[in-house]
Amino acid sequence: MKNKSNQRLNNKLLAGLTILFVFILLASAGKLIAPYAKNYIEFEAWLKPSGTHLLGTDSYGQDVFSQLIYGTQTSVWVGILAGAMTTVIGVLVGLIAGYYRRWVSDALMFLVDLLLILPIMALMIILASFLPSMGLSSIILVIGLLSWLYMARSIRSQTLSERQRGYVEAAKVAGMSNFTIMVKEILPNLLPIIAANFVSVTTQAVLAEAGLSFLGIGDPRNVSWGTILALAHTNNAIMYDAWWWIIPPGLAIALFCFGFVLLGNGILERFRSKRGAQQQFT
Numbered sequence: 001m002k003n004k005s006n007q008r009l010n011n012k013l014l015a016g017l018t019i020l021f022v023f024i025l026l027a028s029a030g031k032l033i034a035p036y037a038k039n040y041i042e043f044e045a046w047l048k049p050s051g052t053h054l055l056g057t058d059s060y061g062q063d064v065f066s067q068l069i070y071g072t073q074t075s076v077w078v079g080i081l082a083g084a085m086t087t088v089i090g091v092l093v094g095l096i097a098g099y100y101r102r103w104v105s106d107a108l109m110f111l112v113d114l115l116l117i118l119p120i121m122a123l124m125i126i127l128a129s130f131l132p133s134m135g136l137s138s139i140i141l142v143i144g145l146l147s148w149l150y151m152a153r154s155i156r157s158q159t160l161s162e163r164q165r166g167y168v169e170a171a172k173v174a175g176m177s178n179f180t181i182m183v184k185e186i187l188p189n190l191l192p193i194i195a196a197n198f199v200s201v202t203t204q205a206v207l208a209e210a211g212l213s214f215l216g217i218g219d220p221r222n223v224s225w226g227t228i229l230a231l232a233h234t235n236n237a238i239m240y241d242a243w244w245w246i247i248p249p250g251l252a253i254a255l256f257c258f259g260f261v262l263l264g265n266g267i268l269e270r271f272r273s274k275r276g277a278q279q280q281f282t
Helices: 002-028 064-100 102-117 120-130 136-146 149-163 166-173 178-214 225-234 243-281
Strands: none
Touching: 002 064, 002 243, 064 102, 064 136, 064 149, 064 178, 064 225, 064 243, 102 149, 120 136, 120 178, 136 178, 149 178, 166 178, 178 225, 178 243, 225 243
């Protein structure tokens, strides 16, 4: 039974990593894979998928497959970079709140609870309106600054648990500073939880970028999965039965997020099984 359980975990991790590797490869080598330039609009509009245009053309005469590849570059890197920024903020706030407790924890968690009451997408739109321009860096900044709340709560909860363990007391007796204890003693034990949360916030970042792009918030010169769907909606792709303009970017978003879900579940289950084995051994 244990071997079968480990095999399931390995299959989840392998499947998730494989999906993400394919998307990262497409994002890294987009210019080499895309058959046409990003803004090439010399083709006939509304062409159906064929050997020349694998996913047909849109109402502007652009090759949809090329747009999808260039959109992968934007969506994947925005998701990963915004997820990394979110992770740094969430870990920092959660670790400090969980370790120091008392008024420090109360103040930080009050801020978190206050922001959680407000609709995040509305906050992103408001914050975006104050920025001078909405390029990729601005999109990453907006998503990263407002997506760390649940991660901070998760890290704080785990830090509170780790703080009660014997190795923390031993570190205090040895004369370690609070900063050293947090970074060298507690943080390494949080890595599986951090990794699983990074998976979650990156998925949320991809969806947030798609949502903001669909609402027209962003740099119109950049192509993303969200902007492809927004243009398809604006140009009534459904009325023209242009499924090739709608389904592929939607599937790309779903598959990319599914890859992260598989990876996150695999990491969490592996951590829980290892933690359970350690507790059983002790």
